Amino acid sequence: MRQPRDAPLRPTMLIILGGLPGVGKTTIARELARQTGAVHVRIDTIEQALRDAGAGNGPMDDAGYRVAHAIATDNLRLGRSVIADCVNPVTASREAWRAVAAGVPVAALEIEIVCSDADEHRRRVETRVIDVPGLTPPTWAEIAAEVEAGGYQPWDRARIVVDTAGCTAAENVRSLRARLARD
Numbered sequence: 001m002r003q004p005r006d007a008p009l010r011p012t013m014l015i016i017l018g019g020l021p022g023v024g025k026t027t028i029a030r031e032l033a034r035q036t037g038a039v040h041v042r043i044d045t046i047e048q049a050l051r052d053a054g055a056g057n058g059p060m061d062d063a064g065y066r067v068a069h070a071i072a073t074d075n076l077r078l079g080r081s082v083i084a085d086c087v088n089p090v091t092a093s094r095e096a097w098r099a100v101a102a103g104v105p106v107a108a109l110e111i112e113i114v115c116s117d118a119d120e121h122r123r124r125v126e127t128r129v130i131d132v133p134g135l136t137p138p139t140w141a142e143i144a145a146e147v148e149a150g151g152y153q154p155w156d157r158a159r160i161v162v163d164t165a166g167c168t169a170a171e172n173v174r175s176l177r178a179r180l181a182r183d
Contacts, residue, residue: 013081014072014101018088019113020152021138022125024164024172028113029085031173039075041068043086048135065093069100076104089152110159111176117165 015038017025026042033040047064055063065086072082088094094110101108115121125140138146146152160179162172 011107012076012079013107013109014076014097014104015081015083016088016094016097016101016108016110017083017085017113018094018110018155020115020121020147021087021143022121022128023113023115024124024169025085025087025113027169028162028164028172028176029083031169032176033083035173035177036081038081038083039072040083040085041072041075043068043084044132044135044137046071048132052134062093062096065096069096072097072100073104076101076106087152089146091153091156094155094157109180110155110157112155112159112161114161114163115165116163120165 015032017029019025026044029040029042032038043064046067050063050067068084068086072084075082084097086093088097098108098110115124122140125137125143128137130137160176162176164172167175
C-alpha cells in the first residue's frame, strides 16, 4: 500500500544536490521526493539512458546535465519542486543549475552531501547495489583520483552541508526538512 506524502515543498523550488559518488545523494533525494512529492531528476539514470540509446559510449560531458536541465525546467514551470541528484563536481555545473532556477524563476537551494568518515564512504562505494541497469559506477580508486586531480571543485558559495556519516537516511531527511521549513 502506498504511503501518503507529507506536505509538499512550498513555494516551488529547485533543490540542487551535489557530492561525491557514494555519499548518499540518491538515498536522500528519493526519500525527500517521496515525502514531499517533488520530482526526482537523477543524472545517472539520464546518462545511462543516453548510452543505451547509442548517444555516447564514452564520457557524457554535459549531455546528461542538459537533458536534466530541460526536464527540471518543464516540471518547475508546472509548479512542481524538483530535486536535482548529481555529483555536480564543478562550479560551472552548479552555476548552470542556478541558471535553470533563475530562468523559471524559482528559488534554488544548494545542498552538498558529504560523508566525513572516509572508511564509511569507501565501504559504501565498494558495496553499493546499482539499480540503474548497465550503469558502471566509479570505483573508490577512480573517485580518489578524480578528487586528487581537482575534478571535484570546492563549493564557492553558501550551501547547506549534510554529513551522512553516522546518520541514517531518515535522520538526514528529517533534519533537511526541518531546515527547509525554517528557510
